[in-house]
Amino acid sequence: MSEIQQSVVSENPGMSDFTLHKTVAMVGMMGAGKTAVGKALAARLDVPFLDSDAEIEAASNMTVPEIFARDGEPFFREKEAQVIERLLDGAPCILSTGGGAFLAERNRAAISARGISVWLNADLALLWSRVRHKTTRPLLNTDNPFATLSEIYDARVPIYSLADLSVTSKPRYAIEDMVDYVVAALKTRPDVLESQ
Numbered sequence: 001m002s003e004i005q006q007s008v009v010s011e012n013p014g015m016s017d018f019t020l021h022k023t024v025a026m027v028g029m030m031g032a033g034k035t036a037v038g039k040a041l042a043a044r045l046d047v048p049f050l051d052s053d054a055e056i057e058a059a060s061n062m063t064v065p066e067i068f069a070r071d072g073e074p075f076f077r078e079k080e081a082q083v084i085e086r087l088l089d090g091a092p093c094i095l096s097t098g099g100g101a102f103l104a105e106r107n108r109a110a111i112s113a114r115g116i117s118v119w120l121n122a123d124l125a126l127l128w129s130r131v132r133h134k135t136t137r138p139l140l141n142t143d144n145p146f147a148t149l150s151e152i153y154d155a156r157v158p159i160y161s162l163a164d165l166s167v168t169s170k171p172r173y174a175i176e177d178m179v180d181y182v183v184a185a186l187k188t189r190p191d192v193l194e195s196q
Helices: 003-008 034-045 052-060 064-071 073-088 105-114 124-131 145-160 175-186
Strands: 018-020 023-027 049-051 094-096 115-121 165-168 193-195
Touching (some): 023 034, 023 073, 023 105, 034 049, 034 175, 052 064, 052 073, 052 094, 064 073, 073 094, 073 105, 105 115, 115 175, 165 175
Parallel strands (some): 023 115, 049 094, 115 165
Antiparallel strands (some): 018 193
């Protein structure tokens, strides 16, 4: 472990050594680890983990693909923005956002004003290795899913780079390693994360 990693490992498993003052919105591409890293981060900090897509599905009693099919993407994006704003007004938590959520200026502004965005920056090869065999990614149901992923990646990376903080993901990093790096990044913002 590096020195920075050692400094953020909790001395008391099950109890957090930190106080989270603002919601942390995990942003990035499909396959970047927003849910897996987000859940582990929430456990480390002893705060709730919420997923904006899951919240939309619970509120509408439909899956995201069903909402897209029935009501269209503009309707979904409006509901997504409303849900993200509602969750940002709640108690501080770790919030996993859908891959397209951060593309909307409205959502970026709300997250920066009331929380903080953390981009899990994974390169194209790593993302492809994680999503290539999944059937739960509607955007990749194309004749050439790698080309589609590559196009989405090229279009979105400049926008994800606007996030408040960025943490690079590498194939050799376990989920707990990523949590260590995210905590280290958050500690640079004492208005967001404070050591006990």
